[in-house]
Amino acid sequence: MRPNETIQKGGALPFGAPRPPWGKALLVSEDPADLHYYCSILQSWGYQVRACCGYEEGLSCLGSEVFDFVMVSQGSRNFEGRCVVERTIEINRRTPVLVMARCLDMTCYLEAMQLGAADYLAEPVSVSEMERVLRNHRPLQSMAS
Numbered sequence: 001m002r003p004n005e006t007i008q009k010g011g012a013l014p015f016g017a018p019r020p021p022w023g024k025a026l027l028v029s030e031d032p033a034d035l036h037y038y039c040s041i042l043q044s045w046g047y048q049v050r051a052c053c054g055y056e057e058g059l060s061c062l063g064s065e066v067f068d069f070v071m072v073s074q075g076s077r078n079f080e081g082r083c084v085v086e087r088t089i090e091i092n093r094r095t096p097v098l099v100m101a102r103c104l105d106m107t108c109y110l111e112a113m114q115l116g117a118a119d120y121l122a123e124p125v126s127v128s129e130m131e132r133v134l135r136n137h138r139p140l141q142s143m144a145s
Contacts, residue, residue, distance in 0.1 A: 023047040024066070028058035028084050029073040029100070034123065038071060041127055045134075058084045062091060069134065073123070074101040079108045082115070089116040096137035100125050 025047045029035050035051045042049045050065065052058040058072065062084070070088045072081040081099060088097050096118035101108065109120045118137040121129055 023068065025049050025069040025071065026052065026058060026061055026065075026067040026084075026088075027071045028052045028055060028081065029071075030054055030075070031073070034073065034100075037124065038130075041130060055080050055083055059087055062087050066092075067095060069137075070095060070097045071125075072097065072099055074099055074103075074105070074108055074112070074120075077103060077105050077108065079105075079111060082111065085112060085115045085117055096133065098125070098130075098133050 023046055025042050027035060027038050027042070027049055029038070030053060032053060035053060039049045039051050047069070050061050050067070052061055055072075055075070061067075067088070070084065072084040074081045085097050085099060088095050093116055097112075097116065099108075099112040099117045099120045100123045101120060102123050104120075104122055112120045119133050121133075
């Protein structure tokens with residue numbers, strides 16, 4: 001899979017719901033291996049995934065498409081992923097944003113949660129953790145379908 005590539009694949013979510021009509025996700029990480037890992041999980045659940053290998057690219061996608069779920073890497077302790085969280089919440093505060101962190105940082109955690117992130121988890125995020133975030137924060141209606 002190449003960065004910024006949209007792929008569709010059928011399937012059911014592990015928690016029993018049929019393929020959701022709101023299944024358009026934005027995935028932003030500077031690590032190609034992470035992009036591949038998370039994309040494969042989301043795609044196996046039937047999500048359309050837009051994968052971006054950088055924060056500026058993620059911001060560009062947010063400016064041109066509507067997403068129902070956003071996963072963004074924190075980056076370093078400087079929290080480079082902040083710009084994606086801020087822009088997502090600015091566009092639609094109900095869009096769940098999952099911040100993923102290689103190095104957990106209490107300051108970044110507090111900032112992400114204050115900005116409106118749905119969760120802040122250590123990488124690699126497990127399938128069960130992703131499932132929990134999606135189940136607890138999925139929107140009732142699609143805006144991106």
